[in-house]
Amino acid sequence: xNYEESLxxxxxxxxxxxxxxxxxxxxxxxMADLSLKPENKGKTFVLHAIDVSDEALSGLMRYxxxxxxxxxxxxxxxxxxxxxxxxxxxENSDIIDQYVFDVLHVVKPTxxxxxxxxxxxxxxxxxxxxxxxxxxxxxxNDNNPRKPWFFTNTSxxxxxxxxxxxxxxxxxVGYHFYNPPAVQKLVELIKSxxxxxxxxxxxxxxxxxxxxxxxxxxxxxxxxxxxxxMRDILYAGNEVEKIKGEYTFAEAVYLLNKISQDYLIRPMGxxxxxxxxxxxxxxLIMSVMKPYMKTENIHSPMLDLLLSMDVRGGQYADGSQKDxxxxxxxxxxxxxxxxGTKQYIPIAGFQExxxxxxxxxxxxxxxxxxxxxxxxxxxxxxxxxxxxxLTGFGAGLTKAYALRSRDIGKKLVxxxxxxxxxxxxxxxxxxxxxxxxxxxxxxx
Amino acid sequence: xxxxxRKVYMVAGYNSISMGSGRKEFNPKKTMPGLEDYIxxxxxxxxxxxxxxxxxxxxxxxxxxxxRYNKQAHLGAFFPYIDEGLTGKPxxxxxxxxxxxxxxxxxxIKSVLAETADVVLVxxxxxxxTVKAIYGADILAGAGWFQVRKNGHAYFFPGxxxxxxxxxxxxxGREKTRKAFARWYRxxxxxxxxxxxxxxxxxxCDDLETLAMTEPNGKGFVDHLNLYDCSKVSDGASxxxxxxxxxxxxxxxxxxxxxxxxxxxxxxxxxxxxxADPTELATSRQAVSNxxxxxxxxxxxxxxxxxxxxxxxxxxxxxxxxxxxxxGQGAEFILAGNTARNGMIPINTTGGLIGxxxxxxxxGVHQAVTLLEQLTxxxxxxxxxxxxxxxxxxxxNMGGNDKTIVAIVYRKGDA
Ligand SMILES: NC(=O)c1ccc[n+]([C@@H]2O[C@H](COP(=O)([O-])OP(=O)(O)OC[C@H]3O[C@@H](n4cnc5c(N)ncnc54)[C@H](O)[C@@H]3O)[C@@H](O)[C@H]2O)c1
Numbered sequence: 001x002n003y004e005e006s007l008x009x010x011x012x013x014x015x016x017x018x019x020x021x022x023x024x025x026x027x028x029x030x031m032a033d034l035s036l037k038p039e040n041k042g043k044t045f046v047l048h049a050i051d052v053s054d055e056a057l058s059g060l061m062r063y064x065x066x067x068x069x070x071x072x073x074x075x076x077x078x079x080x081x082x083x084x085x086x087x088x089x090x091e092n093s094d095i096i097d098q099y100v101f102d103v104l105h106v107v108k109p110t111x112x113x114x115x116x117x118x119x120x121x122x123x124x125x126x127x128x129x130x131x132x133x134x135x136x137x138x139x140x141n142d143n144n145p146r147k148p149w150f151f152t153n154t155s156x157x158x159x160x161x162x163x164x165x166x167x168x169x170x171x172x173v174g175y176h177f178y179n180p181p182a183v184q185k186l187v188e189l190i191k192s193x194x195x196x197x198x199x200x201x202x203x204x205x206x207x208x209x210x211x212x213x214x215x216x217x218x219x220x221x222x223x224x225x226x227x228x229x230m231r232d233i234l235y236a237g238n239e240v241e242k243i244k245g246e247y248t249f250a251e252a253v254y255l256l257n258k259i260s261q262d263y264l265i266r267p268m269g270x271x272x273x274x275x276x277x278x279x280x281x282x283x284l285i286m287s288v289m290k291p292y293m294k295t296e297n298i299h300s301p302m303l304d305l306l307l308s309m310d311v312r313g314g315q316y317a318d319g320s321q322k323d324x325x326x327x328x329x330x331x332x333x334x335x336x337x338x339x340g341t342k343q344y345i346p347i348a349g350f351q352e353x354x355x356x357x358x359x360x361x362x363x364x365x366x367x368x369x370x371x372x373x374x375x376x377x378x379x380x381x382x383x384x385x386x387x388x389x390l391t392g393f394g395a396g397l398t399k400a401y402a403l404r405s406r407d408i409g410k411k412l413v414x415x416x417x418x419x420x421x422x423x424x425x426x427x428x429x430x431x432x433x434x435x436x437x438x439x440x441x442x443x444x
Numbered sequence: 445x446x447x448x449x450r451k452v453y454m455v456a457g458y459n460s461i462s463m464g465s466g467r468k469e470f471n472p473k474k475t476m477p478g479l480e481d482y483i484x485x486x487x488x489x490x491x492x493x494x495x496x497x498x499x500x501x502x503x504x505x506x507x508x509x510x511x512r513y514n515k516q517a518h519l520g521a522f523f524p525y526i527d528e529g530l531t532g533k534p535x536x537x538x539x540x541x542x543x544x545x546x547x548x549x550x551x552x553i554k555s556v557l558a559e560t561a562d563v564v565l566v567x568x569x570x571x572x573x574t575v576k577a578i579y580g581a582d583i584l585a586g587a588g589w590f591q592v593r594k595n596g597h598a599y600f601f602p603g604x605x606x607x608x609x610x611x612x613x614x615x616x617g618r619e620k621t622r623k624a625f626a627r628w629y630r631x632x633x634x635x636x637x638x639x640x641x642x643x644x645x646x647x648x649c650d651d652l653e654t655l656a657m658t659e660p661n662g663k664g665f666v667d668h669l670n671l672y673d674c675s676k677v678s679d680g681a682s683x684x685x686x687x688x689x690x691x692x693x694x695x696x697x698x699x700x701x702x703x704x705x706x707x708x709x710x711x712x713x714x715x716x717x718x719x720a721d722p723t724e725l726a727t728s729r730q731a732v733s734n735x736x737x738x739x740x741x742x743x744x745x746x747x748x749x750x751x752x753x754x755x756x757x758x759x760x761x762x763x764x765x766x767x768x769x770x771x772g773q774g775a776e777f778i779l780a781g782n783t784a785r786n787g788m789i790p791i792n793t794t795g796g797l798i799g800x801x802x803x804x805x806x807x808g809v810h811q812a813v814t815l816l817e818q819l820t821x822x823x824x825x826x827x828x829x830x831x832x833x834x835x836x837x838x839x840x841n842m843g844g845n846d847k848t849i850v851a852i853v854y855r856k857g858d859a
Contacts, residue, residue, distance in 0.1 A: 073578050076598040077664060090594045091582040 001120065001198075003205050004034055006149075008045050011116035013136060014126035015049035015109070016056035019153050022181030023123050024049050024060065024107060025067050026210055032103040036082050047106050048115040057109040059317075067182065068103045072096040116140045116148070121202070123175070125153040128284050133157065137166035149199045151175035155226050156288035159219045163192040170194035173203055176223060178431045179277075186431035188217045188224060215426050220417040221292040224427045226285050227417050228438065229273075230298055231408045233282060236260065236270040237302040239397070250336035250345040251354050253325060255397070257333070258355075262364045263387070263398040264405075265380070267371075267433045272333055275313030275324030279303050311337050359392020371435045380435070384442035402443055409438040452556050453692055453702040453857055454549075456685045457813030458489030462643040462801025463679040464573055472573060476679065479514045479571045480522060486567050486681035486806075487526035494563065494685050494695040497529025501561035505537045506548030506568040507805035512583045513574050523565070530565075541587035542754065543843030544568065545682070545808025546850035550710055552686035562691035568809030569681035577677055584804070587844040589716050599666060602674055604845045605755040606666035611722040612757060613668065616772040624775035625756035626656035629672045629798060631784050632753070636795030638826035643678055643801035672798075673756040680803035682810040692857075699857030703816050706741070706836065706853040709734025713847050723772075725758070728840060729765040731849035735838065736767075739853035743767040746789060746853075747834035748818055750811035752842035753796045759783075762840065763791070790828050793818060808841035808850065815839055819856045 010027055014020040024047065031045040051057050072079060076092050079099050083089045089098055108115070113136065116122055122140060126132060137150060150172040152162065159174045166172075174190030187207050191200060207214045217223040222230060240252040247255065257269030274282050283303045290298045306312075306325060313324025326333035327344040335344035365383055370376055384402075387395055409424040418424045425437025436442070460482055463470055470476070477485075483505070491497055503523040511517045520535035540547040545568030552564035572580055578598065585593050585600035597603025613621055630652040636642035649655055656672040665671065687695065692702060709731035720726065736743060743766060751766070753759035760774035768789055769777035777783070783791040794800045794814050797807060815837035817823040819830070837854040 073576065074664075076578050077662075080598045087594065090590075091585075092578050092598050093582055095598075096578075 010121045011048040011119040013124045016051040016060040020125040049109045072099040159192040170196040221289040271325045278314035358394025362386040405438040452705040455702040456493035482681035486683035490683040497527040503535035506544035540848040541843030543848040544805040546841035562688045564686045567683045568806035570803035570805040571679040606668040608722045609668035609757040621775045624778040626653040629656035632799030636799030639794035675797035675802035678801035678803040702857035703854040707738030708852040725761045725765040727846045731851040735851035747830040749838040811839040
C-alpha cells in the first residue's frame with residue numbers, strides 16, 4: 001500500500017487534547033494537500049477525530065479553523081498554484097477560504113471509537129494510562145479488517161509492552177511528537193522489538209513530508225527527551241534539598257531556576273519548564289518510567305508534595321502559564337511557592353541578597369541572543385571558558401549542573417536509549433530549544 | 445502643455461506619522477487610529493497654518509482603496525468633520541491607485557488655475573493595517589487590471605515588480621543590481637532616521653546593506669525581491685494648501701515659505717497592457733520629460749527629488765527614466781552615491797516609500813510636503829543644502845505598474 005492510500009483513512013485518538021489537536025491539524029493539512037493533487041482527483045480523504053466529549057470536539061473544530069487560516073495565509077503563494085484551474089477563485093481571500101474548507105472537510109469529529117474501524121493509520125494521543133491505551137488498541141484492532149498501524153504518542157510506556165499486550169504483531173511504533181506538534185520540529189521514533197518495516201517506513205515518509213526531524217530512540221521508558229528532562233528535574237530537586245539549610249526553599253528554587261536559565265543559557269529555567277509542561281504531567285511520566293529503571297529511583301518527593309497541595313502548573317486554554325512552583329506575571333516568574341506556609345514568596349524580596357551569594361559570575365548571555373547567532377560556537381566557547389575560570393559558589397553550582405546534564409546525556413547512549421551522542425544533542429537542540437547539546441567539551 | 449495662466453503655490457504642509465510595523469507605537473492587536481482620525485489630524489494640521497477653515501475655498505482628497513481597506517467611500521464628506529467651518533464648501537475625492545495623492549494635487553492646482561479657488565485644501569490618506577498583508581495584496585491588486593489577477597502572484601504587485609527585477613537582472617547583471625537595491629535600502633532607512641514621522645524612524649539595525657542582501661525566497665514571497673526591496677504597509681495622511689498669489693495674501697504667508705509649482709507632467713498608459721519593456725519605466729520617462737518641458741528646465745537643474753520607490757527596482761528604473769542615469773546604469777548611479785543625501789542629486793531625503801512609508805493614497809501629497817520643507821529650509825534634521833545651480837525639486841508619483849504618472853516641478857516661492 002502506498003503512502004497516499006494509507007493516508008486516505010486516518011483516525012486520531014484523543015483528538016481534542018494538547019497533542020491530538022496538533023496532530024489533527026498537521027495530518028488534515030497533509031491529507032488535504034494530497035487530495036488537491038491532480039492525480040488524486042476523485043479520491044476521498046477522511047480523518048476521524050475521536051475524543052470523549054462533544055464540548056472538547058467542538059473546541060477542536062474552533063481551534064482547527066483559526067489554525068488552518070494561519071497555515072493557509074502562510075502558504076498562499078503555493079496555494080495559488082494548487083488552485084490554478086479553479087476559475088472562480090481569484091483573490092487570495094477566495095483561495096484561503098477554499099483551502100480552509102478543504103482541510104476542515106477532511107476532519108470528521110466523533111465520540112465513537114468505532115469510526116476507527118476503517119482506518120489504516122491510527123495516531124494515538126490519549127492520556128498516559130497504559131491500561132487505557134491497551135484496551136483502546138484492542139477494541140480497534142479486533143474490529144478493523146485493514147490491520148491498522150498504530151502511531152502512539154506515549155512519552156514513557158515501552159512500545160514492545162504495548163505491542164505484545166494488545167496483540168498488534170508489530171503494527172505499532174512510538175511516534176513521539178513534542179508539544180505543540182504543529183510548531184515543534186522534533187519527533188522521536190521508537191520501534192518495538194517487532195515493529196514492521198512498512199510501519200516505520202510510513203512514519204519516516206510522513207515526517208519527511210511534514211518537514212519534521214526524526215530522531216530514533218530505543219524502546220526504553222522515557223526515551224531520549226524525557227530521559228534527560230526527568231533526570232534533570234530530579235537533579236535540580238536534589239540540589240534544592242542540599243542547599244536548603246543555608247537558603248529558604250523559595251530562595252533555593254529561585255537559584256536553581258536562575259542558574260539553569262541564565263547561566264546555562266537555556267530558554268527557560270528548570271522549574272519554569274516543569275510548570276510549563278505541568279507538575280502533574282511530569283510526575284505521571286516519572287511514575288510510568290519508574291518501574292523500568294532497575295538501578296535508579298525516578299521519583300520526585302518535591303513534585304509529590306506540591307501536587308498534594310494542588311500546585312500543578314500547566315497552561316490555560318489560551319496558552320498562558322498557570323501558576324505552579326513559580327507564580328507568573330505576564331509570563332515571567334515573580335514569586336516562588338513555599339510548601340511550609342503554602343504561600344507564594346515574592347522573588348523581589350530576596351533576589352538581591354541571594355544573587356550576591358553566587359559570587360563572581362560571567363556576564364549573562366541571554367539565550368535569545370545566542371541561539372540563532374552565527375557566531376554561536378565562538379560565543380559559547382568564550383562564555384564557558386570564563387565560567388570555568390571562576391570558583392565562587394554560583395559558578396560551582398552552574399558547572400556541576402552542566403556536567404550532570406552531560407552525564408545524563410552520555411548515560412542515555414550507554415544504556416542504549418539513544419543510538420548516538422549526536423541524537424541526544426539533536427533532541428535537546430530541536431525538542432527543547434537548547435542553544436547547545438548537553439554532550440559537549442566546553443568545560444573540559 | 446500651455447503656459448500656466450497664473451502662479452500657483454503650495455504651503456502649510458503637514459504629515460502624520462507613517463504608522464505600521466517598525467514604529468514603536470504600532471500594535472496590530474490594539475485598536476489603532478482609523479481613517480477619519482488621520483484625515484482629521486492632517487486636515488487640522490494644515491488649517492492651523494493657514495488661518496483656519498474660513499480661508500479655504502475648495503477641498504480635495506486623494507485616496508486609493510478606503511472602500512475596501514476601511515469599507516468607506518464618499519471621503520469628500522469628511523472635510524466638515526475636520527472642521528465645521530468647511531461645511532457647505534465644495535469637496536471632491538479623486539482616485540488613481542498609488543498616484544491618488546498627486547492627482548489630488550493636480551486637481552487642486554486646476555481649481556486655482558480655473559480661478560474658482562484661491563485656497564484649496566488637499567489631503568491624501570490611506571489606512572492599510574486593517575487587514576493582513578496577504579489580503580492587502582488583493583486590495584492593492586486593484587491598481588492592476590482585474591482580468592489578469594487570477595494568473596498573477598499572491599503578492600500581486602511585488603510579483604509584477606519582481607518580474608521587472610528579473611528582466612533587469614538578465615539584461616544588465618544581477619549582482620551589481622542587487623547591491624544597488626541594498627544601498628537604496630540603506631540610504632532610505634538612514635534618511636528615515638532623521639525624520640520623526642517616518643516609519644523607519646525607530647530602526648536601529650547597524651548593518652542595513654547586509655540585511656538587504658538577504659536572498660529572495662520565491663516559495664514564501666517573490667523570486668527576485670526580498671522584503672527590504674519593498675515599501676511596507678502603512679497608515680497615514682498628509683495635507684497641503686494649494687494657493688494663488690491672492691491666496692497667499694489672504695492666509696498671510698510670505699512667498700519665501702511657499703513653493704511655486706513650475707509645471708507638471710501627467711500621463712496615463714493602458715492598464716490592460718503589460719509594459720512593453722519591463723526594464724524601463726516608459727510612462728514615467730514621458731511624464732518627467734513633460735514636467736521638465738512645461739517648467740522650461742532640464743534635469744541637471746533638479747536639486748532634489750522625491751520618487752516612487754514602492755520597490756527598489758522601481759527606484760533603479762526611475763533614476764534612468766528621470767534622465768539622471770543612462771539606461772542600464774541606474775544601479776551604478778546609486779552605488780556611486782549620487783542619490784544619497786550628500787550626493788549629486790539627493791533623492792527621498794526623508795526615506796521615500798521604503799523608509800518613510802507608503803500610505804498609498806497619501807504618498808503623492810507626502811512627496812509635495814517633503815519638497816516644500818526642503819526647498820524652504822524647514823526640513824529639520826533631514827535638511828539638505830541645495831546649490832544655486834540646482835534650485836528645483838521634482839516629485840514623481842506612480843499608480844500601478846507605470847500606468848498613472850504625475851511628475852511635478854517646484855521652486856522656492858520668492859526665487
Ligand atoms: N503534553 C505534552 O507535552 C506531551 C508531549 C509528548 C507526548 N505526550 C503524550 O501524548 C499523550 C496525550 O497527552 P496530552 O498532553 O495531549 O493529554 P491531554 O489530556 O491534553 O489529551 C488527552 C485527550 O485524550 C482524550 N481521551 C481520554 N480518553 C480517551 C478515550 N478513551 N478515547 C478517546 N479520547 C480519549 C481526552 O479527552 C483528551 O482530550 C500522552 O500519552 C502523553 O504522554 C504529551
